[in-house]
Amino acid sequence: MSSSPASRLWDPAVGIRFAPRQDAVVYPVLDLSRVYSTGTTHGQSEPSLIDEEPLGSSPRLNLSGAPGPSDGIDFDSEAESVESGQSTIEVPVTSLEYNISPELFKKAKNAKEGSPESFWSYTMYRGPIVDGVEKRVKVHYCKTKHSTEKACQYFLNEKVIGFDLEWEADATADQGPKRNVSLIQIASPSRIGLFHVAQFPARDVMVAPSFKKLMEDPGVTKAGVAIRNDATRLSKFLKIESRGLFELSHLYRLVKYSSIGMPRMVNKKLVPLARQVEEYLGLPLFKGQDVRSSKWSKSLNMSQILYSASDAYVGLQLYYALEKEREALDPCPPRPFHAELDLPIRLSYNVTAPNLPSATEVTDSEAADGDTAVLEGSPAALVKRGDVVAGDTTGSSTKRRVKKPKLFTTSTASNDSRVAAAENWVIQYRASKTEVIATPAQLRSYRIWHENPNLDPGAIAKILRDPPLHTTTVAGYILKSITSESLPYDRARLQTQVFSVVSKPRLESLGYKDLYEAAKEDGSSHTPNDLNENAPSL
Structure with a gap:
C-alpha cells in the first residue's frame, strides 16, 4: 500500500522517521537563501568568503524538512481582518535603509492572533533595490573562531548594533563559557551574526579578536534589553570588557513617559523586550518557551536560528524606532547615556x-x-x-x-495666529487652576483642535513644528488633556479625527477605553467628568 510523501517513515535525507512530517512551523518561515553556515568539521577548509559557502555544507545543521529558499511566509487567508472602524495601521519606518515590508507588516497584523504569521521577524525587512532585486537581511551562522573573525569584518564600521546572548538555563558558574555564553548574536541593518561559541572546536580560542575589539569600542553602541547582564557574562567567561552598552528600557521609558507628562515613571527599571516591540514596532514578539528554553549549546535548528537572529535584529530596529520618537518630542530630551557609565x-x-x-x-x-x-x-x-x-x-x-520653565518652546510656526491664541488660553487656564495635570504642550494641542474644527491631529502637527510632530503624539496630547482636565470635546470629531490614528487595543491598554466608549454615545459634545483623570496618554 502506497503512502503520501508526507507520511512515509523513510526519508533519504534523514533515514527512519518515527512521526509524519509536520507542515506547520513554530515560527514564521525562514528564507534559507539568506542564512550562511560557516562551521567546519575536522579536515574541512573554510571558504575564502563567508557568503560563498552554502547553508547545507555544514553537517551539524540538519535541514531536513525545512522549507526551500523559494518558500515565502504563508499568511492565513482566513485570519481576521482589521475592523473597518478601527484606526489605520501605521507601518513603523526608521531612518535605516532596511525597513519592514508594508505588505508583510499588514499581513501579519491581519493574521490570526498567536499564529506563526502574526509575529515580528527580521525576515520581514527589506533593503534598497540593487539590479532590480530588493536586498534582504543576511544571517551568518558561525561555529568556529575563524569564521566568526571573518563575519565580524562586516560589523566593524557600524555605529549601532543589536546585541544579545543565549546560554543554557541550568548552567552554573563552574561549567565554563560554552554553557554560560553559548550563543552570541549581533546585528547591523543588513546582516546578523550568530556566533555559536558552544560549537567552537576544542582547539579554538573562544574569542575572535575583531569581536573583542567591537564589543570594547565605546564608539559602537550595542542596543539590547538587560544588556548589562549579558555584558557581565562576557566579562566573566570571555574576559571581554564591553563598552557602549545601551539599555533600550531607558530610552523606552524616556520616550513614553516624557510624551505623556509622567516624568516619575522615567527610571531605570527594565521593561520586557516583547512589550517594547509590540508598542513601537507594531507586532508581537515570539515568546515560545520551547525555543527560549532549548539547548543552546547544541547545533541550532531552524526555529532557534530564526528566534536568535530576530532577537538581535529587533534590538537594532527598536533603537532607531525609539530614537525617531524621541527626536519628535517637543522639546527633544537628551538620549540616555551608555549603561556602563551609571x-x-x-x-x-x-x-x-x-x-x-x-x-x-x-x-x-x-x-x-x-x-x-x-x-x-x-x-x-x-x-x-x-x-x-x-x-x-x-x-x-x-x-x-534652576531656571523657571518656559511654557512653550520656540517653533517655526510660532507666528500662526491659531497657535498664539491657544498659548494665551493655556496661560489663562493654568492661572485659574490650583492644580493642572496636563502639560502646556498637551493643552495647546487640545485647544487648537477644539477651536478649529477643520484641523485634525496631522494638520496640527504641521503648524506646531517643522519638522512636524508625529500625528499620534498630537492625538495623545488631545486625549490626555480631555481625560486629565475634564475638558469638553466633540464626539464625532474625536471618533473621526483622533481615535482614527490610534489602534483600539492601544487605546484600551493606555486607559482610554471609557473615553472611547463615551465618544460613541449620541450627542455632539461632552465633558468627561466621570472619566479616569489619571489615564495616560500615548
Missing part, C-alpha cells in the same frame, strides 16, 4: 515642570521621592540649557537654583 537619565524641563514644586528650588531629597527622574552633568551647564537638575550622584542635600 549616569542618571536626563529629562527635558517642560515635561518635568508639572511635577515639580512651584518654587524654583529643587532639593536632592525631593528628587529621591520619585517625582522627577534624576539628571546628571554639570549643574551650570544644565541650567544654561534650561534643564532642571533634579538629582546628584554625590548624595549631597544642597539646594541649587
Whole structure:
C-alpha cells in the first residue's frame, strides 16, 4: 500500500522517521537563501568568503524538512481582518535603509492572533533595490573562531548594533563559557551574526579578536534589553570588557513617559523586550518557551536560528524606532547615556515642570521621592540649557537654583495666529487652576483642535513644528488633556479625527477605553467628568 510523501517513515535525507512530517512551523518561515553556515568539521577548509559557502555544507545543521529558499511566509487567508472602524495601521519606518515590508507588516497584523504569521521577524525587512532585486537581511551562522573573525569584518564600521546572548538555563558558574555564553548574536541593518561559541572546536580560542575589539569600542553602541547582564557574562567567561552598552528600557521609558507628562515613571527599571516591540514596532514578539528554553549549546535548528537572529535584529530596529520618537518630542530630551557609565537619565524641563514644586528650588531629597527622574552633568551647564537638575550622584542635600520653565518652546510656526491664541488660553487656564495635570504642550494641542474644527491631529502637527510632530503624539496630547482636565470635546470629531490614528487595543491598554466608549454615545459634545483623570496618554 502506497503512502503520501508526507507520511512515509523513510526519508533519504534523514533515514527512519518515527512521526509524519509536520507542515506547520513554530515560527514564521525562514528564507534559507539568506542564512550562511560557516562551521567546519575536522579536515574541512573554510571558504575564502563567508557568503560563498552554502547553508547545507555544514553537517551539524540538519535541514531536513525545512522549507526551500523559494518558500515565502504563508499568511492565513482566513485570519481576521482589521475592523473597518478601527484606526489605520501605521507601518513603523526608521531612518535605516532596511525597513519592514508594508505588505508583510499588514499581513501579519491581519493574521490570526498567536499564529506563526502574526509575529515580528527580521525576515520581514527589506533593503534598497540593487539590479532590480530588493536586498534582504543576511544571517551568518558561525561555529568556529575563524569564521566568526571573518563575519565580524562586516560589523566593524557600524555605529549601532543589536546585541544579545543565549546560554543554557541550568548552567552554573563552574561549567565554563560554552554553557554560560553559548550563543552570541549581533546585528547591523543588513546582516546578523550568530556566533555559536558552544560549537567552537576544542582547539579554538573562544574569542575572535575583531569581536573583542567591537564589543570594547565605546564608539559602537550595542542596543539590547538587560544588556548589562549579558555584558557581565562576557566579562566573566570571555574576559571581554564591553563598552557602549545601551539599555533600550531607558530610552523606552524616556520616550513614553516624557510624551505623556509622567516624568516619575522615567527610571531605570527594565521593561520586557516583547512589550517594547509590540508598542513601537507594531507586532508581537515570539515568546515560545520551547525555543527560549532549548539547548543552546547544541547545533541550532531552524526555529532557534530564526528566534536568535530576530532577537538581535529587533534590538537594532527598536533603537532607531525609539530614537525617531524621541527626536519628535517637543522639546527633544537628551538620549540616555551608555549603561556602563551609571549616569542618571536626563529629562527635558517642560515635561518635568508639572511635577515639580512651584518654587524654583529643587532639593536632592525631593528628587529621591520619585517625582522627577534624576539628571546628571554639570549643574551650570544644565541650567544654561534650561534643564532642571533634579538629582546628584554625590548624595549631597544642597539646594541649587534652576531656571523657571518656559511654557512653550520656540517653533517655526510660532507666528500662526491659531497657535498664539491657544498659548494665551493655556496661560489663562493654568492661572485659574490650583492644580493642572496636563502639560502646556498637551493643552495647546487640545485647544487648537477644539477651536478649529477643520484641523485634525496631522494638520496640527504641521503648524506646531517643522519638522512636524508625529500625528499620534498630537492625538495623545488631545486625549490626555480631555481625560486629565475634564475638558469638553466633540464626539464625532474625536471618533473621526483622533481615535482614527490610534489602534483600539492601544487605546484600551493606555486607559482610554471609557473615553472611547463615551465618544460613541449620541450627542455632539461632552465633558468627561466621570472619566479616569489619571489615564495616560500615548
